[in-house]
Amino acid sequence: MSRIIHKFTRTVPTWQPRVTPVNLAQATPEQLEALSVTPSNTKVSDYVLTLAHDVESLKVRSPLFNAIMYDAGGMSRAERELGAIGASMVNRCIYCAAVHADRHAKLEKDTAVTDELFTKGEKADLSERNRAIFDFARKLSEAPVAATPEDMATLKEAGLSEEEILDLILSTALFGWANRLMHVLGDPVREEVSA
Amino acid sequence: MSIFQTTALAAAGIDTGAAADAAQTRANIMNATQAAEDAVIAPLYTGAFSHELRAALAARIAAAGGVPELAERYLAKAGDMAALADPASDGGDLAHIIAFVDRAANATKDIAASDISDLQAAGVADADIVRLCELVAFTAYQLRVVAGLKLMKGAAA
Missing domain, CATH: 1.20.1290.10 (AhpD-like)
Structure with missing residues (x-):
């Protein structure tokens, strides 16, 4: 069972989508390209697979995100x-x-x-x-x-x-952008460990 | 395209001065912001949302966000969807879309799972829900870049 987190924490929860993410096996060539999926790299998060529904936005977003947060x-x-x-x-x-x-x-x-x-x-x-x-x-x-x-x-x-x-x-x-994807399209959850 | 022709800098009225000099140091970001605008306002794959409808929604979000300079630019591209750009319009046939856009843009913290399931129940496909969220989210970003740039310009005057 998983439980939705409502309080601020530094312990990063799991993100659980509210819509069905793109199924990698059925992804279009454009989606695979935007996801940078290669035979040796098939691990893609549910968040990125969700955003792959809008492949044009996904492609431009990562370089912009990285430049804003990490450029010298x-x-x-x-x-x-x-x-x-x-x-x-x-x-x-x-x-x-x-x-x-x-x-x-x-x-x-x-x-x-x-x-x-x-x-x-x-x-x-x-x-x-x-x-x-x-x-x-x-x-x-x-x-x-x-x-x-x-x-x-x-x-x-x-x-x-x-x-x-x-x-x-x-x-x-x-983060006005990122929040409106993460917080709107999914829930932050924690897996409950059963005793 | 000069970075000063990008929507964000043009809407903020920035072409010279200290804010313009700072923007030059982040030219890649200004250009990438414009590329993102093109991807959400005028994509090749529109899904359920025409370019005009997208422009109208962006104008509506910019107006409600307090950045009329940006709203004006999008309104000019809204064609026969222009009425939806008025934050007072309830959206008529598109009321479920408009209600969601307003909440996601302006009351983000209050969004719950039911906001998404309501769209699904109204027949909106998951891919279109993601497209709509990207449009709202990008516009929320861009309007805040313009608002911030305007404050930088004002402080330098």
Whole structure:
């Protein structure tokens, strides 16, 4: 049996689709190409097989995702993860929040920031810089967007450069996208171990 | 195509200044964002959603998201679906699609399994549910890029 997870956690759950993923055995040549399936690589997650229903989007999404989260320069990787976490908390995407809180903790070699965020939410006790980053990410993620010129000024006062601010906008916005796939198309679940 | 002709930068009104310089350092991302737009607004395989309907839904999401500059651009491509771009429209025959789009775009945290099973019960195929989610999700991303860029531009003025 599996149980749906409702609380924020750094322990990454399993993602269970609410629609039927593409069956690899019946995939079209375009789908196989987008999935990068080769005879030696036939392991594809249910999430990617679900997205393979829209092969044109799937093909463009991975390079964009990787560039926003991992390209050199600009904002640090850990701070980009904070943008992703801010979005995922607003949208309550438990799965995305877990993956990116885990990455943040590993990059920082410290769980303090994500412990605070998951325990106290908006009232978390954060450094001035992390506070400015998290608040901006949170407000940019609201619908309608709630970030203001004052929030932008706060980022600059906290010492962020133009390049860092652009990376924060991109990583936060990207999770506005990822959350609306992960949280809408599936459930975060944990397998129950029977005694 | 110059990155300043991409929808995100053009809608934010950015072509010179500090925000433009920052965008140049992420030209690959600006171009990939445009490629993603092409894939969700004007795909080869449209499924149940025509290019015009997709543009109308994107305009609706951008308007509700608080980015009229982006909504305007999509509205211009919405053809005879333009009425659906108005967030006040309930969608008529497409009410089940519109209701889902509004919730997924603007009340994401409240989405539950029943939102998906309701679409399935209304006869929407799983592949079309995924296409619809990609459209909503991409537009949610793009409108926030534009909103952020506008704030960067405003702060530099």
